[in-house]
Every structure is written in C-alpha cells, then in structure tokens.
Amino acid sequence: MSEHKEISQKKTYRQEIEVVKNKLTEFLENNQQRKTPERYAILEEIYQLNEHFDIDFLYKLFREKQFRVSKATIYNTLELLLEAGLVRKHQFGKVQAFYEKSYFNRNHDHIIMLDDFQIIEFCDPRIERIKKDFEEAMDIEIESHSLYLYARKKNKS
C-alpha cells in the first residue's frame, strides 16, 4: 500500500513539475527574462523535494548530480522563483534562510518542534478570517503572512 502510494505520488510529481515549468516559462516571458537551463533545473529539483531546504542543501544536491551551478546563480534563481510565486522563503529565527516549493500547497503554516526541529505544516481557516478582518478594518491589502508555532512534545507528566 505504501509502495503503491509512493508510485502514484511520483507520477504526480512529474505532472506537477510540468505545470510549474510552464508557470516559470510564463513568468519569464512576461518579464522578458531568459529561459536558461539552470533556472529550470533548479525549479525541477525544488519540486522533487518534500522538505524545507536551504541554499547549501540545494548546492550540494547539484554537486552530487554533477550538475554545475554556482551558489550565486542559486541565490539569484531563488529570488526569481520567489517573485514568480513558485517558492516560499522562511527565516525560522535563524540567520540562514529556508525555502520550500509553494505552488501546489499554498496557504499553510508551520509548527516548529523545538525538540528536534521537525517542521509540521498545518492550515487553519481562522487565519484567513483574521486577515480579511484586518484588511477591512484598516483599509489595507494583506499580501502575505507568516505564522509559526514553536512547540514541544508534552511528556513526563
């Protein structure tokens, strides 16, 4: 069962990757930017990951695969993908930034487990409600939000 699930998920990955590649193409064309192989390679790599990652992680991944990309390009490309709305950037209280793919799993938030720094995603409609209320009350437009809950396992009681 778990194997079957895995296979069907992998299939989904490929479909998803095609979709986001098209999104990237669209974005690049709208902004008259070049469609370089690096940009697509980085996007593809990101959408094959299920975890949150940092620049260095991506960089090492490409090294292992013998695909040559410089860190500067990874930084640039992630900035670009951020503008395109294809990745999300997190600061998680560290200096080093973390990223995650964002196209198919929008609007979720994170619980950071302080015991082992595991990251759990969640979604709660009350957040959107709060945002809407503030938008109306203050006559502003909320472009995005970030919410983190820092938690520990309850034990030894």
Next chain:
Amino acid sequence: MSEHKEISQKKTYRQEIEVVKNKLTEFLENNQQRKTPERYAILEEIYQLNEHFDIDFLYKLFREKQFRVSKATIYNTLELLLEAGLVRKHQFGKVQAFYEKSYFNRNHDHIIMLDDFQIIEFCDPRIERIKKDFEEAMDIEIESHSLYLYARKKNKS
C-alpha cells in the same frame, strides 16, 4: 492632552524600568550570573524605547551617550535578555535581527507595511484560540508563536 499623556507615560516608564530591573536581578541570581552595569544599562535603554530596534541602533545610542559598550557585549546581553524573557527577537525577513522589549506588552503580533516598513502591533484572541486547539489536538505544548501580516495601503482604486 497629548502632552499630559506623554508625561504620565514617562512616569510609567520609570516604574516599568524598576520592575524589569528587578526581573533581571532575579534572573541573574537564579542563574548565578554577574550583575554588571552594562547589563542594566542595556536593559534600561531598551525599555525607554518604544520602537523596534536592531543591534546597531542600540550601539549608536550608547556611543552618543558616551557610554562605552562593545557590540559583542550588546549581542551577548540581548541573548541573555532573550533567555530571561525580557526582549523579543524578530527576523522580519531580513538578515539583520530586530528586537523589542517584551515584558509589559506580551502576546502581540505585527503588521509590516511594505510601503514604508512601518510596523503596526495588533492583538487578536483568535490566535490564542488556535494555539490552544492545536495543543490539545496534537498533545504538544506551544511555547511561543510569531505572526506577521505583510500589507500595503489600499489606494488609487
């Protein structure tokens, strides 16, 4: 009226500062750490500020006042005040960290105005409700949270 308010606020400041100094003393004694003048000076300075600040801002403030403190000490002390629960640290998506006093104004969140990077504080009980629900549902203890809404003024419609 606004003047009167200001005066009464300043009075409150001094009282508040005495309270947090006692809190710091308590913390230092419990953790057998030294009560250095720098630590109290930094705490006092922070509790006189109403804004969010960064390390460099504090450092320059002390320079102006001819009070000698090194940046290293400011970093160390803010770390200590963080542990003592007397300041809050924010990453606001930048590399550089921001801080604010936390003892008398707990549990508020922030709206970051993207036009001018003005920071607005707000408080919404639904956040606490959400936290409680997740604590119960997942059998975890949420130690803290951070919520930022990134917004722009609505105009030229």
Next chain:
DNA sequence: CTCAATGCAAATCATTTGCACACCC
C-alpha cells in the same frame, strides 16, 4: 583573589557584488 564578563579585533558564515565569459534570443 578568582573567574566570569567585557572590549577589541580577527574569524566566520550567509549573502551580494564585480567582472570576464558563455549562450539565450
């Protein structure tokens, strides 16, 4: 007196920048 805390400068680490070269358009 003793050892933790400070000051200073050097070291580190993430991110940015400058420039020569490559390659998308």
Next chain:
DNA sequence: GGGTGTGCAAATGATTTGCATTGAG
C-alpha cells in the same frame, strides 16, 4: 551579434569567537 545570465572569487555585513584585561563576588 548583443546583452543578459552565469561562474568564480572577492567584498560585504551581521554575528561569533579568541584572548588579554577588568571588575563583580
């Protein structure tokens, strides 16, 4: 071809660290 994007290395900027010195206990 022309100019943007890339790679590399050097520059930057925030934070940390090492070490000699100071001063709190």
